[in-house]
Amino acid sequence: MRFISEFRNPELARALISQIKRQSQKKARFMEFCGGHTVTIFRYGIRQALPPTLEMVSGPGCPVCVTAGADLDKAIALSQIPGVIITTFGDMLKVPGSSSSLEKAKAGGADVRLVYSTLDALRIADDNSGSSVVFLGIGFETTAPTVAASVLRAKEKNIKNYYVLSLHKLCPPAIRAILDSGEVRLDGLICPGHVSTVIGARPWEAVARDYHIPGVISGFEPLDILQAVSMLVAQVEKGEAGVEIAYRRGVRLEGNPEALKVMGQVFEAGPARWRGLGEIAGSGLKLRGEYQEFDAERAFDIVTEPAREPEGCLCGEILRGIKVPLDCSLFGKACTPEQPVGPCMVSSEGSCAAYYRYGGSLGG
Numbered sequence: 252m253r254f255i256s257e258f259r260n261p262e263l264a265r266a267l268i269s270q271i272k273r274q275s276q277k278k279a280r281f282m283e284f285c286g287g288h289t290v291t292i293f294r295y296g297i298r299q300a301l302p303p304t305l306e307m308v309s310g311p312g313c314p315v316c317v318t319a320g321a322d323l324d325k326a327i328a329l330s331q332i333p334g335v336i337i338t339t340f341g342d343m344l345k346v347p348g349s350s351s352s353l354e355k356a357k358a359g360g361a362d363v364r365l366v367y368s369t370l371d372a373l374r375i376a377d378d379n380s381g382s383s384v385v386f387l388g389i390g391f392e393t394t395a396p397t398v399a400a401s402v403l404r405a406k407e408k409n410i411k412n413y414y415v416l417s418l419h420k421l422c423p424p425a426i427r428a429i430l431d432s433g434e435v436r437l438d439g440l441i442c443p444g445h446v447s448t449v450i451g452a453r454p455w456e457a458v459a460r461d462y463h464i465p466g467v468i469s470g471f472e473p474l475d476i477l478q479a480v481s482m483l484v485a486q487v488e489k490g491e492a493g494v495e496i497a498y499r500r501g502v503r504l505e506g507n508p509e510a511l512k513v514m515g516q517v518f519e520a521g522p523a524r525w526r527g528l529g530e531i532a533g534s535g536l537k538l539r540g541e542y543q544e545f546d547a548e549r550a551f552d553i554v555t556e557p558a559r560e561p562e563g564c565l566c567g568e569i570l571r572g573i574k575v576p577l578d579c580s581l582f583g584k585a586c587t588p589e590q591p592v593g594p595c596m597v598s599s600e601g602s603c604a605a606y607y608r609y610g611g612s613l614g615g
């Protein structure tokens with residue numbers, strides 16, 4: 252299949268690995284920000300194929316995983332309000348909040364519906380004028396433009412019973428928070444591919460400049476990742492800190508101006524809570540004043556107890572890159588994809604799920 256099989260070619264992969272081994276003299280630790288990259292790295296055994304000079308750590312790039320417990324509790328509390336229909340993407344259903352999950356709330360009678368797009372959610376609002384339909388806006392810069400477009404559509408169509416609980420997150424402020432914390436030393440970043448299709452390379456260039464750390468925007472196939480690693484190694488060996496786009500088939504330097512325009516029309520940056528990272532200024536998206544009628548936080552009185560993290564779960568540390576799933580005593584025992592204790596085991600892009608599925612014993 253074009254654009255897939257050619258990026259999984261074993262001969263080319265072996266050649267790239269040999270090239271990386273020849274290139275890499277200095278010790279370096281690279282973080283792949285994105286959960287999609289984490290899955291590829293584990294699925295194809297990329298960590299084990301790299302020379303001992305190179306270490307890969309996973310970052311917080313799984314939107315389900317980084318949704319704070321307090322925000323999940325808010326979504327669950329919303330589902331308990333009579334007349335409210337919650338619409339959400341599937342990954343969110345199983346994520347445990349402090350004492351329940353959306354799946355359990357649904358089993359208990361709450362109206363929680365899985366949708367595949369914001370248009371589905373709008374349709375449900377249109378078909379249920381006597382109910383209030385809340386879409387859970389969870390995701391990075393990749394998702395936010397489509398949610399913004401749904402708000403514009405609701406306004407245009409005069410749909411008065413559609414709301415968004417905006418828990419969107421912006422990626423560059425999170426990577427800055429990790430670098431500011433000093434908890435983990437990083438020598439290079441594999442920057443997220445899908446997010447960068449929207450935001451382009453400029454925000455990463457600012458990170459590279461401010462922290463003197465190279466970055467490469469990568470696609471999601473094994474050759475993409477190996478190419479990105481090779482480009483990072485080349486920069487590390489030369490002491491450079493620039494940003495390169497290895498994912499040219501998806502990313503332009505300036506990103507996607509149309510998507511950015513829609514996103515900026517409806518949302519403005521504000522603080523957001525991240526699991527493991529706490530509140531980060533300017534890392535979330537809030538509805539702008541002229542669209543506040545669609546803001547679920549304003550429309551409903553949402554009452555929650557202080558959030559509690561699942562006991563023994565290390566998701567927070569894993570998302571900061573300072574622990575790996577095998578450090579968690581619950582991994583593969585009390586916590587499995589069938590019975591997840593924390594979000595990193597629920598999401599298909601979560602580190603714990605990737606370790607579990609593709610051989611965690613090799614990954615540490």
Ligand code: SF4
Pocket residue numbers: 563564565566569576579580581582583586587591592593594595596597603
């Ligand atoms: S294995 Fe489960 S409990 Fe442990 S960190 Fe991962 S998600 Fe949390």
